[in-house]
Amino acid sequence: MFQSFFPHPKLFFLSFAFWSLACVVGWYLVAQDIGVHLSLASLFGVDFPAALMEGADEAAQAAFQSAQSTALNAWLYQYMAVCYLIFVGVWVAYGGQKWAKWSVVGSALIVFITWFQVQVSVMLNEWYGTFYDLIQKALAEPNSILLTDYYAQLSTVAVIIMVAITVSVLSNFFISHYVFRWRTAMTRYYTSKWDQVRHIEGASQRIQEDTMRFASIVEGLGVSLLRSVMTLIAFLPILWGLSGYVKELPLIGEVPQALVFTAIIWSIFGTVLLALAGIKLPGLEFNNQRVEAAYRKELVYGEDHVDRATPISLNELFDNVRKNYFRLYANYLYFNVVRYGYLNVGQFVPLIVLAPSIIAGAFTLGVMQRVLNAFNQVENSFQYLINSWTTIVELLSIYKRLKAFEAVIDNSPLASIDQTNV
Known part of the structure; x- marks a missing residue:
């Protein structure tokens, strides 16, 4: 891989x-x-x-x-x-x-683009502070600023947004090629070992589909992880400085660096909570791919052989598909209750934390916007696993499927889940 x-x-x-x-x-x-x-x-x-x-x-x-x-x-x-x-x-x-120009140079370029996009977020955070301070002045003192001043300040964000859009479009174009080159490398490697791996359940699907999905998901998760780390590096000092405006937390009292403390504790709590709620999902996703592959394989055989794909065998195979999907739905039911409950409550956490400082008038509207944005950036970075959990589950199931190829090629025993019948 x-x-x-x-x-x-x-x-x-x-x-x-x-x-x-x-x-x-x-x-x-x-x-x-x-x-x-x-x-x-x-x-x-x-x-x-x-x-x-x-x-x-x-x-x-x-x-x-x-x-x-x-x-x-x-x-x-x-x-x-x-x-x-x-x-x-x-x-x-x-x-x-032989793929070093794409894997090394391409990876370096993706890292740089990710860092640049984080810097754009920092610039937007600063712009929000200035812009909302201007709004507060206009609302507090009617006619204290000119309409041209308002539009002039609003227009400054256009340059930042245009640069961000251009970089994002070109980045997505390049990443598409990068992922396809990775898929090409894996496909050529596995097809060169076809005689060894052809007996693996759903071997054709694993080469044709799983290689593309694996490359795409790993790239996406890797970029998300890099962005989370870089966002922490960029915004944690900002949030640390802005914590000077927040002297105490509701029900707790005075806490040094209250905003940073809250972001870390809340994110750790959510990560542990969702990990426990979704612990069974990777295995169910893997089984789902297996039962789907077995059902599809029998249908393909039925196209060329009259004695295959009989109603009885197809019904039995589809029953396996149905049972696994229903188990998957049940597990996602309580997982999504936890996930969406946590995320929806989380959007109000910074407002709850800021309540004493807002009542005391400790900062301006512009500072408040900077605090909210920086808090959300840091919180989302700490919540990498939460935001990516369903994708990680899918990746684990694909990894297990491709790992069977690696085991056969290396003359190692198959994983126990690949040795059991569907």
Whole structure:
């Protein structure tokens, strides 16, 4: 599943994790401070500003912060480019895998796009704060702002949205090709071993359908995991800073960093709850594929052989399909009760947490919007397993089906579920 597409999969993913961690730590400990000496953005007129004089007014401080942020962002892109080139260059040169250009370079590009989309979310979060502060001023003091000021502020988000849309469209186009290349690699590998795996139940379906679904789901879950981690890296410091506006929690009282504390506790609670509620689903999904494959196989035989696909045998096979589906429906019934109950209650958690601060008038409407957005971003990142659980269940069933191929190819015993009759 992985070896056919990635060079030395275990080492590749492990090195990616360690290299990513090293680059992130290196940025915060060393790299961001030496940008003033190494950044090439000065060639394009983007320079780090000179230090402010003591006692500078607010306008000068705001201008300094803006110039500093722009120069630092330009240096960050250069730093990331170097990190990417080192990692990709080493694996393309020494990986020794014919699909390396797609698996290594393509994976690096997907990681960068994911990071960029998170940065767009950060920009939108800042924009919401400014925009809702403007609305609060307009509502509190009628005619205090001009209509042109309102539309001017509203139009600034258009650039952010246009960039986000363009990147998302191009990203989806590239990922479609990436997934199909992965499917191609798996298909060629399994078909080269066809004589060994052809006796596996539903072998043709596993090669024709499961390879595509596996590549697509793993890519989707991988990107979601990366986005969750990157969102945490980007928004957790923001939520940490905004927690200064929230001094206490309802019924609990004063809690340091109350917003971060609530997001973590609520997410852990939901993850454990849904894991317990859905513990039986992977096995039922796997059995579902098996009984469907057996029923479909008998129908195919019946097209060419008059003694196959008799009503009695078809009814028996379809009974197996029906029984498994009904078990699946029953399990999803209580799983969805827990899942949708948790998610619907969760959307009101930040409003409950903010209640004492709202009553005390501790912040503006703009700050409140930033808090709600940052809280939701951090909460959703912590809820990766909750949001992806049904997809993970589907992936586990596909993985078990393809793992039977791996077992036969490696001359290992089949899993017990593949040794039992349907």
